[in-house]
Amino acid sequence: MPTDNPTGGPADGSTSGDAPRIVFQDVVKKFGDTVVLNGLNFTVAKGERVTLIGPSGSGKTTILRLLMTLEHLTGGYIYVDGDPLTFEERNGKRVERKPKDVARVRRRIGMVFQQFNLFPNMNVLENITEAPIHVLGRSKDEAEARARELLEQVGLGDKADAHPTQLSGGQQQRVAIARALAMDPEILLLDEVTSALDPELVGEVLGVLREVAKNTDITMLIVTHEMQFAQEVSNRVLMFDHGRIIEEAAPDVMFSNPTEPRTREFLQAVL
Amino acid sequence: MGINWDWQDAAGVFPLLLEAFVTKTLVLTVVGSLIAAALGLVWAVALRELPTPVSKVLAWVLDVIRMTPLPLQAFFLYYVFVQLDVMTIAFIVLGVHYSTYMAESYRAGIESIRKGQWEAATALSLPKSRTWRAVIVPQALRATLPSLGNWAIAMFKDTPFLIVIGVAEMVTSAREYGGENFTYVEAFTIAGLIFLAASYPTAVLMRRLEKRLAY
Numbered sequence: 337m338p339t340d341n342p343t344g345g346p347a348d349g350s351t352s353g354d355a356p357r358i359v360f361q362d363v364v365k366k367f368g369d370t371v372v373l374n375g376l377n378f379t380v381a382k383g384e385r386v387t388l389i390g391p392s393g394s395g396k397t398t399i400l401r402l403l404m405t406l407e408h409l410t411g412g413y414i415y416v417d418g419d420p421l422t423f424e425e426r427n428g429k430r431v432e433r434k435p436k437d438v439a440r441v442r443r444r445i446g447m448v449f450q451q452f453n454l455f456p457n458m459n460v461l462e463n464i465t466e467a468p469i470h471v472l473g474r475s476k477d478e479a480e481a482r483a484r485e486l487l488e489q490v491g492l493g494d495k496a497d498a499h500p501t502q503l504s505g506g507q508q509q510r511v512a513i514a515r516a517l518a519m520d521p522e523i524l525l526l527d528e529v530t531s532a533l534d535p536e537l538v539g540e541v542l543g544v545l546r547e548v549a550k551n552t553d554i555t556m557l558i559v560t561h562e563m564q565f566a567q568e569v570s571n572r573v574l575m576f577d578h579g580r581i582i583e584e585a586a587p588d589v590m591f592s593n594p595t596e597p598r599t600r601e602f603l604q605a606v607l
Numbered sequence: 608m609g610i611n612w613d614w615q616d617a618a619g620v621f622p623l624l625l626e627a628f629v630t631k632t633l634v635l636t637v638v639g640s641l642i643a644a645a646l647g648l649v650w651a652v653a654l655r656e657l658p659t660p661v662s663k664v665l666a667w668v669l670d671v672i673r674m675t676p677l678p679l680q681a682f683f684l685y686y687v688f689v690q691l692d693v694m695t696i697a698f699i700v701l702g703v704h705y706s707t708y709m710a711e712s713y714r715a716g717i718e719s720i721r722k723g724q725w726e727a728a729t730a731l732s733l734p735k736s737r738t739w740r741a742v743i744v745p746q747a748l749r750a751t752l753p754s755l756g757n758w759a760i761a762m763f764k765d766t767p768f769l770i771v772i773g774v775a776e777m778v779t780s781a782r783e784y785g786g787e788n789f790t791y792v793e794a795f796t797i798a799g800l801i802f803l804a805a806s807y808p809t810a811v812l813m814r815r816l817e818k819r820l821a822y
Contacts, residue, residue: 404726404729404730405729406726406729406730439732439734442729442732443732445730446730446731447730449723449726449727449730451721451723452723453721453723453724453726453727454727455724455727455741455742455746456746457742457745457746457749458741466731466733466741467731467732467733470733470734470737470741471731471732471733471734471737515731516730516731519731519732
């Protein structure tokens with residue numbers, strides 16, 4: 337086993353030891369001259385559901401995108417089950433990890449996007465089986481059986497052969513959830529998954545996510561404006577402003593009796 | 608002065624031209640287009656995936672090929688690769704020359720794909736090669752196919768230039784026949800009509816394809 341594992345978590349991350357699921361350590365993210373995150377630290381425990389709230393531009397989505405390796409980490413480190421994600425500390429130096437190593441850690445993370453991002457050149461079943469077959473090396477039969485099971489779970493058992501463009505936004509997003517779950521992620525990132533939906537379609541998507549939260553122990557990081565949903569599924573809420581966590585509390589406390597005036601102001605505006 | 612049109616000459620030249628059309632013009636266009644479409648895709652992907660200095664050199668080479676005339680390139684290859692037969696050289700010239708145009712079409716097609724598609728592929732941990740093959744190229748191809756068709760038609764009309772290296776396609780055959788029998792008008796008219804009969808339906812087909820392929 338390679339010893340590129342300074343924080344002591346298991347290198348394959350499958351049966352993790354005591355390391356937290358996610359650690360952000362002194363994370364800095366700049367877009368050009370704009371500093372979005374400036375030395376952010378926080379930890380997410382295994383199986384925890386954490387909702388990130390805050391005004392737009394406060395850095396919530398950037399956090400998810402950094403975890404999904406969709407953005408380049410300007411400074412600091414991110415650990416998943418103790419394994420460094422994109423950068424590691426070696427002999428006191430900050431070193432970028434090899435794509436192969438990044439891929440190995442990234443495989444434990446799944447993401448659902450605001451815009452669904454289904455592959456329009458594939459049908460629903462192919463969307464869901466593509467990665468299990470070509471990344472996890474599952475057989476086609478195995479991947480399809482699992483995909484059909486997941487489609488049942490998201491209430492789309494009859495849409496396996498449908499084309500994404502034939503589906504409503506809510507249905508597309510439920511397929512996207514099934515697609516992410518098909519990879520058996522340990523961490524699921526939900527990036528404003530209902531923001532692009534017509535109001536009457538929001539409920540069906542949140543319903544599916546409530547079930548996922550209830551029936552699995554997947555760690556979830558949630559960016560949403562659906563405060564009711566956040567209150568129901570999350571263990572902890574982080575309030576962000578200008579790239580910093582200004583308040584952190586259990587959802588019932590955060591939504592009913594926040595301490596910070598800035599949080600109160602924000603919640604009044606969105607609730 | 609009126610034009611003398613002789614139906615008998617026209618009928619006489621027709622089978623000859625049709626044969627040149629099928630055995631030369633059509634073969635050149637089909638083989639040339641396939642080479643150009645394959646190479647063009649290779650260029651377009653390479654321009655995005657190669658390290659910047661290398662891809663800059665490649666972009667420069669493609670510019671040079673695109674900005675010099677096809678007959679010149681035909682001559683050049685003809686004298687460099689004397690051992691190759693002229694049809695092979697013709698395939699290479701048409702294929703390489705038009706691959707530089709098709710690469711541009713592919714590039715536009717690839718750029719038209721929304722960023723979210725790349726991001727979804729990353730989120731699913733699809734390797735780069737699989738992302739290209741399963742996600743990007745199929746979508747880019749759909750967006751690019753009509754434009755590739757138009758380049759194929761342009762190539763088709765460029766085939767007469769290959770006379771410079773002695774490829775006797777239809778127009779050259781028409782000239783030879785016209786010279787021998789003094790029936791230029793008939794020969795060139797028939798040649799023109801054969802071109803039109805082939806390229807017009809293709810163009811219409813491409814336009815229909817374009818509409819059908821839109822997501």
